[in-house]
Amino acid sequence: MPERDVVSWNNMISVLVRKGLEEEALVVYERMVSQGFLPSRFTLASVLSACSKLLDGVTGMRCHGVAVKIGLDGNIFVGNALLSMYAKCGLMVDHGVRVFESLSEPNEISFTAVINGLARENRVLEAVHMFRSMCEKGVQVDPVCLSNILRISAPREECDSSSEIYRNVLGKQIHSLMLRLGLQGDLHLNNSLLETYANNGDMNSAEVIFTEMPEVNVVSWNIMIAGFGQDYRSDKSIEYLKRMRESGFEPNEVTCTSVLGACFLSGDVETGRRIFSSIPYPSVTAWNALLSGYSKFEHYEEAINQFREMQLQNLKPDRTTLSVILSSCARLRFLEGGKQIHGVAIRNNISRNSHIVSGLIAVYSECEKMEISEHIFDDCTTELDIACCNSMMAGLSRNSLDTEALILFRRMLQTGVLFPNETSYATVLSSCSRLCSLFHGRKFHGQVAKSGYASDSFVETALTDMYCKCGEIDSARELFDTVLVKSIVLWNEMIHGYAHNGRGDEAVGLYREMISRGEKPDWITFVSLLTACNHSGLVDTGLEILSSMQRDHGIEPELDHYICIVDCLGRAGRLEDAEALAEATPYKNSSVLWEILLSSCRVHGDVSLARRIAEKLIALDPQNSATYVLLSNIYTSVRRWDEAAALQGLMNKNRVYKTPGHSWITENM
Structure with missing residues (x-):
């Protein structure tokens, strides 16, 4: 050689x-x-x-x-x-x-490579500056370069509104340049342009581009189908799927998954189910879209059942699959299901993944197995991220371990590498609310302001709730008034705060202001409002609000609403009206409703009505000791000793025993 x-x-x-x-x-x-x-x-x-x-x-x-x-x-x-x-x-x-x-x-290859690299590293301004320099120097712009710039102009989840506007304008400018350069016939470039408009939510422009494209492929159809899905227009996604087939293009799995996601985003669960059934051999990605859709619309049992079906297909679940199912198990408080998923995660060697850890902590916390949650959390200390810490804090908070939640928050700050986000602050502020700890609440409010999360809707609601629960109702209102875009949750929280602090007139006034601004109340609004009327003795106002629910807002009153009004009437001594209302409700067989009225009979000494209500309650729930105790107290308050003794005999006969009470003493942190 x-x-x-x-x-x-x-x-x-x-x-x-x-x-x-x-x-x-x-x-x-x-x-x-x-x-x-x-x-x-x-x-x-x-x-x-x-x-x-x-x-x-x-x-x-x-x-x-x-x-x-x-x-x-x-x-x-x-x-x-x-x-x-x-x-x-x-x-x-x-x-x-x-x-x-x-x-x-440098030539066009040099510029294109740099723009591509800067785009990959999300250095938007530098990439755009490089592109402008390329144009100013007269270097030829090719479709690859324009495609990279279009990729920059597609918004990302972490972008703020100003960045999103900038990217949208940039996309339109590149579109104009394409037309001037005569590149509108390039398929790859047109697909990039379609994707830019779709990701910016401008499906009208995307549809115009698609119609004018001299050539389309499966990618083009998929972009349109997914874009309409992100725009919550599943009908258009399905229309484009039909047109795609009529045009001779065979949908691939990306197509079907996009349509599936569109159906679930739009709330069309049944169509989503049919689309999934049409996929011959769905991949893990398609299964994840199905399971996520079920979970999003609170079909948790169906999500778990479908996961079992997925396992029968011998498909290996990934972290997304297990995270979704763990979330469903947590919502259902399905401990055995959570344990089984824990085992699957261990066998697949992903049990220490932060998404899985967060989900496992949520399941065990919801099932009141905090010792297991703490073990999982402590075992992964070196690999924890903010999501795991948030899940643990939420678990502690849900199990009334609010002091421990505050301690964990402090530990997280002391690491110097984990920085709280809006979920962290909302959770720890909720713990401050339950502890009525104004000192800690104010301190966290200061940290929120410094960290830039003060305008987050969850944090705003948590802060308002904290001030209300701590009795600082004026501070809560001051904060409430600074919020420019108020969610229904925030309106409800402020109305409830007035109710909690016995300021019913102000609660009603805020409700009327809310209606005058065109906000639509929900059933929680009316629970808070009727509670305010109850605590402040606004009987007639409460009755008017109750009747307006169905008449003016199309909301059918539920048990909680009737409880508020029956209690309100009872407190005001209008016992016959309270009884008539309780009898007329769809919940007349609810023990809680009659127990409320029985308590009012005790306050006003109406023995005759009390006996009648007690007979109803004993018929509904003969083992409920509260009924016997309340009636016995009413008898003894008017010195009817024989009837009180007879009632004690009836308790013994029915084997009903009063559960002894106990008190808690909370030490300061």
Whole structure:
């Protein structure tokens, strides 16, 4: 065999890279260098291409060092290969920009590589600045470059509203440039443009583009179907699915999953179920879309049943699958199901994944197994993230361990690496509410203001609730008035705060202000409002509000609403009206309703009505000791000792026993 030279080494490396044998190509390159051959620009370009495909930034940087050493770093051919490698490896900001600046005459490949790299690292402003510089220097703009810029203009979840507006405007500008350059016939570029408009929620513009495209493919149809789904328009997604089939395109799994997600986003669970059934061999991704849809619309039992069906198909669930099912188990307080998923997670070696840990903590906490939750949490201390801490704090709070929740929050701050988010603050403020700890609540309010979460709707509601529960109703109202966009939850919280603090007139006034602003009340609004009327003795106002629920707002009163009004009438001494209302409700067989009225009979000394109500209660629930005790207290309060003794005999006969009470003493932290 003739002696090898640089050209033969280059050919060997180049062939290996083209065949997808990048690691072997790097081995050959190392042999070439070790035998004393000096790499040429072609050698380095091939090796850097291999590094790009392997995402091997370390070897790529070593090649960069070699290029500098032999004076090829300024060569446009090598420079572009370096830029491409740094872009693919996510090292454009740290290393690639310096390479670009070293090039005397960068071309369209150079600019495109830098823009691509900056886009990958979400450096929006730098990428746009580079694109403008490219246009100003008269460098030819190609479809790949425009596609990268369009990818930047598609919004991401973490973007604030100003960034979203900026990206939307940028997308329209690129669209105009496409038209000026005559690139509207490029399929890949048109798909990028479609995706930009769809992700920005501008489906009208997307539909215009789609209609005008000279050529479409399955990707184009999928973008439209998914876009309408994100816009909560499942009818349009299904329409496009039908048109896609009529146009001769066969839907793939991405298509079906997009339609499935669209149906669930729009609340059309039944159609979503049918779409899923039409997929011959659904993948884990399709199953996840189905399970997530069921869970979102609170069909938790169905989600668990479908997961069992998925297991029968011998599909391996991923962390998304298990997270969804753990959430369903937590909602149902299904301990055995949670334990089974815990076992699946351990067998699949993902039990320490933060999403799984959070879900497991939620299940065990909801099932009052805090010792297991704490064990899981402590066992993963070195791998915890903010989601796990939030789940643990919420579990402590749900189990009335609010002091421990505050201590955990403090521990989290002391780590110096875990920073609370809006969920953290909302949870810890809820614990302050239950502890009536104004001192801690004010302290956390200060931290919220500094951290930038003061305008989050959950945090605003939690702060309002905290001030109300701590008796600082004026501070709560002051905070409430600063909120520009008030959710129904916040309105309800403020009305409930007035009710809790015995300021019924102000609760009614706030309700009327809410209605005048066009806000639509829900059933919780009326529970808070009727509670306020009850606590403040606003009987006639309460009766009017009760009748207006169905008449003016189409909300059927539920048991909680009737309890408030029956109690309100009873407290005011209008016992016959209270009895008549209780009899007329759909809940006349509810023990709670009659117990409320029996308590009012005791307050007003109406023995005759008390006996009649007690007979109803004993018939409804003969083992409820509260009925016997209340009636006995009424008898003894009017010195009817014989009847009280007879009632005690009836308790013994029915084997009813009064449960002894107890008190708690809470120490300060």
